[in-house]
Amino acid sequence: MSSDFYTASILPYAGIIIKMCRAYTNxxxxxxxxxxxVCLQIWKSRNNFREQSAWSTWVYRLSLNVCLTLLKKSKNSxxxxxxxxxxxxxxEDSQAFDDESLNQLYRAIRQLSExxxxxxxxxxxxxxxQEIADITGTNxxxxxxxxxxxxxxxxxxxxxKIN
Amino acid sequence: xxxxxxxxxxxxxxxxxxxxxPKVNDLYNRKSEHIIEKFxxxxxxxxxxxxxxxxxxxxxxxSLQLPITGIVMLLTLLIIYIVNQKELNALExxxxxxxxxxxxxxxxxxxxxxxxxxxxxxxxxxPAIFLGMALxxxxxxxxxxxxxxxxxLPKNGWLLNGIPAVWLLPILVIASLLAFFGDRLxxxxxxxxxxxxxxxxxxxxxxxxxxRQD
Numbered sequence: 001m002s003s004d005f006y007t008a009s010i011l012p013y014a015g016i017i018i019k020m021c022r023a024y025t026n027x028x029x030x031x032x033x034x035x036x037x038v039c040l041q042i043w044k045s046r047n048n049f050r051e052q053s054a055w056s057t058w059v060y061r062l063s064l065n066v067c068l069t070l071l072k073k074s075k076n077s078x079x080x081x082x083x084x085x086x087x088x089x090x091x092e093d094s095q096a097f098d099d100e101s102l103n104q105l106y107r108a109i110r111q112l113s114e115x116x117x118x119x120x121x122x123x124x125x126x127x128x129x130q131e132i133a134d135i136t137g138t139n140x141x142x143x144x145x146x147x148x149x150x151x152x153x154x155x156x157x158x159x160x161k162i163n
Numbered sequence: 164x165x166x167x168x169x170x171x172x173x174x175x176x177x178x179x180x181x182x183x184x185p186k187v188n189d190l191y192n193r194k195s196e197h198i199i200e201k202f203x204x205x206x207x208x209x210x211x212x213x214x215x216x217x218x219x220x221x222x223x224x225x226s227l228q229l230p231i232t233g234i235v236m237l238l239t240l241l242i243i244y245i246v247n248q249k250e251l252n253a254l255e256x257x258x259x260x261x262x263x264x265x266x267x268x269x270x271x272x273x274x275x276x277x278x279x280x281x282x283x284x285x286x287x288x289x290p291a292i293f294l295g296m297a298l299x300x301x302x303x304x305x306x307x308x309x310x311x312x313x314x315x316l317p318k319n320g321w322l323l324n325g326i327p328a329v330w331l332l333p334i335l336v337i338a339s340l341l342a343f344f345g346d347r348l349x350x351x352x353x354x355x356x357x358x359x360x361x362x363x364x365x366x367x368x369x370x371x372x373x374x375r376q377d
Contacts, residue, residue: 014184015176032185044370102175105168124172154168 009046010039013059016125020060022096023109023117024067030074031096038066053134060127061135064118071114108157112150119143120150195263195367199270202360206251209356214244228304235295239288246284250277264371271368274361278353285349289341297334 010017021034042062049058097103109117115136122132133140166174175181217240224233250273257269300306313330321328341348354361 011184015182018182018184019176035185040370097175097181098178099171099175099181101166101171102181105171105175120168124169151168158168 005043005046006039009055010042013056016056016059017063019121019125020063020067020118022106023121024071024114026110028096034067034070037070038063041066057127057131057135060122060125064135068114068118104158105154108154111157112153116146116150119146120154123147123150195267195270196259198360198363198367199266202270202357202364203251203254205357205360206247206254210244210247210251213240213247217241217244224299229296229299231302232296232299235299236292239291239295243281243284243288246280247277250280267364267368267371271364274364278350281353282346282349286342286345289345289348290338293341294334294338297338 017035017038021031021038025031025034042059045062049055053061096106109120112120115138118136119132119138122135127135129143130140132138132143138146217237220240221233221237224230224236254270254273254277257266257273259266261269300309
């Protein structure tokens, strides 16, 4: 991968990738692995970008897919639950950010199901319901209800009402 | 909890340190280590299975009153074990402090070397095991019974120790075929056991070479 490609096509969107990868990893080491894998997959798949969507949307979709794939790979030996179910194992602690509220929010996000994590990240990134549906491969009609449900769950998690 | 999640998100990411990208270098470091470690584990397990199988097989063949077959099998498997144990020792000496690309290239070089060595050996040990079985049966307690059966058949042509030489032809043909196709049989065996790891290794090396070119 040339540094030009990295600088021009990945670095401006690194924020997206970082936010996505943080939601699917519990340690700095895993985060770096996920980040590198996403960058690599962007570089490898760059010729598949058809300009039917914005580059940032494409990067979101690819980042989400890579994270889901890596998570599934790492969990295959540890868990047996569907991609849309909730892991029952306690999520490890993480102090990735200086802002403690953000750390708490990420800890709560990591307790959501795999797809819900992607949905809420895209919502927080102010993507439209249609874009969220396109990226996550879900139905746009249900996104609003789903986000409402996720926000309620996150609120409960942040308030400590559920563990 | 006062702040909304939207506010936490926005204010949290106002801090530029929150979005510092990790360095993208040595991209395949952990991947290559995982693949090589997995291969080493499988290789060690395979060697143990060869040694264990040789001893158990020998004991079993002795109990079936086929001592020659047992000894030939044990010796052959022990030679395979010793040669490959040396190969494994050489693999352990590969310098891991170099870049993952160089590490993988060294591993690939080792892999090709051991593959070529074992393929050549396979052209000897497959027929050796087969001849060990044929001779073992012939010179075992079961031999005379077999000889009696064969003695009843019409004997034409050149006799070897009272047995028509033509009867030995199938044994020689099978042994020759095993010698000829031994390397291919070994590669099939190798693919069945290590196929997935080896294809991942190839994929990884191809990716890394592309990365270096772009």
